[in-house]
Amino acid sequence: GQNIDQPTEMTATEGAIVQINCTYQTSGFNGLFWYQQHAGEAPTFLSYNVLDGLEEKGRFSSFLSRSKGYSYLLLKELQMKDSASYLCALMDSNYQLIWGAGTKLIIKP
């Protein structure tokens, strides 16, 4: 079967760095996505990884290890506007997206 796990909630301080982990189990893999979702709003695309390694995009980076079934989203220089839920989504062998429940990130001043 397929399973995707991420922490329910995390708290971090403005200006700091936070790492949000996502672990998955799947029989087939065609990539991993990260989306950001502010409360009451639509998810918006952040990153996509299909090969192992780190993808950097400004203050946000995403890492993938296929052998470990593991990804993380790294947010640097945290700003209050980064308070949101971060959704991890796995694309399986049938190219269907399997979504994690999301990690609610709370930023404190």
Next chain:
Amino acid sequence: NAGVTQTPKFRILKIGQSMTLQCTQDMNHNYMYWYRQDPGMGLKLIYYSVGAGITDKGEVPNGYNVSRSTTEDFPLRLELAAPSQTSVYFCASSAVGSNSGANVLTFGAGSRLTVL
């Protein structure tokens, strides 16, 4: 561009009523999707469409129907609403098909539905 537009944003239904959630996109995307989002759970795919005239069931299609008469529109119909259909519904579209890692979804703002 407006992107993906959903209406209504909020709706309260009584058990047994029917309604249609409207979704329109102006990006000329062939692929469109309907998801529901419940607290503490990941997005669940209800129905999707790969182009006008073609629709397919997702993970949780029971109690819903869709149609795709044009590229732009992908309405979701709830027949005989039940409390279990209380949820936030998101319509999404993508330029490329799901058989591509570049399948980035653009979501509508969501429709919050309560069935009492």
